[in-house]
Amino acid sequence: MTGTVLCNNSGVSPDVVNGKALVVMRGDCDFRQKALVAQSLGATTLLIATNTFLITPSANDSEYTQIHIPLALMRNSEFLEAQPEFGEGMQVKLYAPPHPKIDASIAVMLLIAIVTVALGGFWSGARERDQLNADGGGRDSKADSGELFLYSPLKVFIFVALMCGMKVLMYFFYNVFVYVIIAIFCLASASALFSCLDAVMEKIGCGTGSFSIRSYNVSVRSLILAAVCISIAVVWGVYRNEDSWIWILQDLLGVAFCLNFMKTISLSNVKICVILLSLLLVYDVFFVFITPFFTKNGVSIMVQVALGPDASGEKTQGNMVEVPAEPQAPSEKMPVVMRVPRFSAWAQNLCGMQFSIQGYGDIIIPGLLVAYCSRFYVWINSSRKIDFVCCCIAYLLGMIVTFAVMLLSGMGQPALFYLGKTDCSVKGQIC
Numbered sequence: 105m106t107g108t109v110l111c112n113n114s115g116v117s118p119d120v121v122n123g124k125a126l127v128v129m130r131g132d133c134d135f136r137q138k139a140l141v142a143q144s145l146g147a148t149t150l151l152i153a154t155n156t157f158l159i160t161p162s163a164n165d166s167e168y169t170q171i172h173i174p175l176a177l178m179r180n181s182e183f184l185e186a187q188p189e190f191g192e193g194m195q196v197k198l199y200a201p202p203h204p205k206i207d208a209s210i211a212v213m214l215l216i217a218i219v220t221v222a223l224g225g226f227w228s229g230a231r232e233r234d235q236l237n238a239d240g241g242g243r244d245s246k247a248d249s250g251e252l253f254l255y256s257p258l259k260v261f262i263f264v265a266l267m268c269g270m271k272v273l274m275y276f277f278y279n280v281f282v283y284v285i286i287a288i289f290c291l292a293s294a295s296a297l298f299s300c301l302d303a304v305m306e307k308i309g310c311g312t313g314s315f316s317i318r319s320y321n322v323s324v325r326s327l328i329l330a331a332v333c334i335s336i337a338v339v340w341g342v343y344r345n346e347d348s349w350i351w352i353l354q355d356l357l358g359v360a361f362c363l364n365f366m367k368t369i370s371l372s373n374v375k376i377c378v379i380l381l382s383l384l385l386v387y388d389v390f391f392v393f394i395t396p397f398f399t400k401n402g403v404s405i406m407v408q409v410a411l412g413p414d415a416s417g418e419k420t421q422g423n424m425v426e427v428p429a430e431p432q433a434p435s436e437k438m439p440v441v442m443r444v445p446r447f448s449a450w451a452q453n454l455c456g457m458q459f460s461i462q463g464y465g466d467i468i469i470p471g472l473l474v475a476y477c478s479r480f481y482v483w484i485n486s487s488r489k490i491d492f493v494c495c496c497i498a499y500l501l502g503m504i505v506t507f508a509v510m511l512l513s514g515m516g517q518p519a520l521f522y523l524g525k526t527d528c529s530v531k532g533q534i535c
Contacts, residue, residue, distance in 0.1 A: 106153050106180070110138045113145055122146030125196035127183060130154040139171045149173055149196055153180035174198050205511050209444040209460040214503055216442055217462060220359050221471045222496045224366035227303070229478030229492070231367060236482065255372035257379050264383045271391060274438065275405045278412065282436045286341065289439040293357035294337035296364035301329050344439070351443040351459070358442050362464055366471040370479070377473050384469050410463060412437045440464050466506075470499050 105126060108116070111133035126147040128138060135152065142150040154177055176198060186194065254260055274281045305325055340353040371377050391406040399405065412435045446458040477491040 106183070109133065110141050113141050116141075116145060118145045123148060125149035125151060127151045127153055127178075129180070130156070130177070135175060136171065139173065139175045143171060143173050147173060149198070150175050151183075151196065152177045153183050154178075155180050204448050207446045207448050207460065209446050210507050210511075212444045213442060213460050213462050214500075214507065216355060216359065216444075217467050217503055218496065218500050220362050220467050221366075221474050221499050224363045224471045225474035225478040225492055225496070227363060228367050228370075228475035229482050229489075232479040232482045253370050253372055254376055254380065257376070260376060260380045260383065264380070264387060267384075268387060271405060271409060274409045278409070279436075282412070282438055285438050285440070286344070286436070289357070289361070290337045290341045292364075293340075293361045294333045297336065297357060297360040298326075298329050298333040299364050299367075300360045301333065302326065305329070345436075347445075347459075351445060354439060355442050355444070358439075358464060362467045362471065365464075365468050366475045369472055371472055371476045374476075377476055381469065381473060384465070388465070406463075409438055410441050410461060442467075466503075470495075470502075474499065 105116070105121070106129050108128055109130070109132045110116070110126070110128040121142070122145065124147060126142050126145075126149070128142075128150070130152045138152065139150050150173060152175075254263060274285070302325070310325070336353060337357065340350060340357060343350050344354070371380065388406075392404050395405040396402050399408070441461040441463050443459045443461050446460060474492065474495045477495050478489065481487070481489045481492065
């Protein structure tokens with residue numbers, strides 16, 4: 105009965121709809137009223153066809169206490185396509201894919217995070233040892249090493265302030281900054297991947313040949329690696345919205361980006377570590393928990409920037425979720441997260457792939473502390489690396505706590521909040 109909006113039962117015979125699923129048009133009154141009318145007429149299910157937006161019917165629980173039939177929305181275009189195929193024999197079945205809270209993607213995400221942090225710390229320490237050996241044991245001859253040193257509280261405050269400013273700008277000018285960040289990510293991740301692969305090739309002694317062009321020595325290995333890394337970055341840039349497989353390249357580039365960042369940024373002492381991690385703890389909590397009170401849709405700035413303003417499931421009012429009524433081009437997303445598909449819902453989800461995500465900051469920031477601990481034992485010429493091992497254990501436990509709280513609460517958590525607490529606890533008890 106798509107010719108009516110069913111805001112009342114006038115003109116509708118109960119004999120026509122009794123025991124059947126009823127399809128009516130959206131509009132003129134709320135879903136609850138339509139459902140009550142359909143129920144009074146004896147309908148077993150109410151489907152509301154829409155030409156605008158699909159939303160999850162939602163209101164106060166008390167408003168739906170009298171409704172005992174299923175209520176759902178569907179695209180009017182899909183109903184019109186199905187009607188000629190099935191005619192009077194059309195049947196309706198409602199299906200919800202299994203959606204378990206605990207998914208194997210969390211274990212994969214945890215593995216990516218801990219391996220990246222541990223490998224980044226180890227690489228930072230090995231690089232520090234190589235530089236000290238090259239400099240004859242001194243730490244003052246590394247101006248040209250390409251590292252960025254945070255050695256004063258002022259630099260730390262400026263660094264965190266820039267992060268806050270960028271986050272706010274990305275929130276208010278998302279449609280512009282998303283393409284800027286995508287371009288920067290392609291360049292930075294290709295360079296980072298080259299640096300990682302070149303270090304591996306150097307370690308195993310592979311491909312040392314070179315040739316000369318106008319008195320310049322060109323490494324064959326560097327040319328091949330550059331071509332491979334640029335190609336991977338370009339493929340990701342072109343197919344970045346292909347959910348089914350592009351997440352593999354994004355995570356590969358993301359791991360390389362995090363490793364290179366941990367190698368490039370150096371903290372000079374424990375005081376700088378404490379100041380930086382404390383400020384970023386406040387930063388993380390503020391942008392996750394406090395900003396929903398100021399945003400117009402009640403979604404945190406951190407989540408909105410990570411998933412995009414048009415991300416399905418995040419544009420909410422209470423329990424209401426809006427998605428386009430007609431298929432649209434994929435919305436651009438900031439490439440600042442690791443993405444792993446939820447394996448349990450991959451083949452069953454009818455509305456697109458579901459992903460578990462983790463921001464790069466939850467890997468890089470604790471990784472800077474792990475890298476500092478690794479370099480510290482190089483400076484004192486010790487092979488014990490107790491703090492390095494303790495920090496890696498603390499990071500693993502902190503991430504487990506973060507995921508556990510996330511699953512129990514059903515909402516994203518500021519990982520640095522739990523990582524900071526766990527790091528202090530584990531280092532105090534083990535070390």
